[in-house]
Amino acid sequence: SGYDALLTAQVFLRELELWLRSSAVETERKRHRKTRLQELESALQPLGWQDVHAIAGQLGVSIFRAQAVQGRLGGSGGARRSVAEIREAIVAVQYAKEMDEEQTSKVSRKR
Numbered sequence: 532s533g534y535d536a537l538l539t540a541q542v543f544l545r546e547l548e549l550w551l552r553s554s555a556v557e558t559e560r561k562r563h564r565k566t567r568l569q570e571l572e573s574a575l576q577p578l579g580w581q582d583v584h585a586i587a588g589q590l591g592v593s594i595f596r597a598q599a600v601q602g603r604l605g606g607s608g609g610a611r612r613s614v615a616e617i618r619e620a621i622v623a624v625q626y627a628k629e630m631d632e633e634q635t636s637k638v639s640r641k642r
Contacts, residue, residue, distance in 0.1 A: 575621060590625065
């Protein structure tokens, strides 16, 4: 009976330790993501619209709005996104690609 109580307490403490570690890891992951997104954004800030459009083309990011724009001369389709919107999309794609590459390299190392 005393041994069971000791074992239960040890299991509880280990689960608590794992929970705290996972919380710390998640917090660090969020901090890293925020820092990396800021780095990517700041790298794009000094670029002109031509460079932003070129990078968007290389990454497959559309410079056009997905939805029709009412009242646009020349029709409602094909309206361009603002440079700020394109930068946001580029940052999202770059970060997603980095995460995919990181996951792929982790899987490759395990094999």
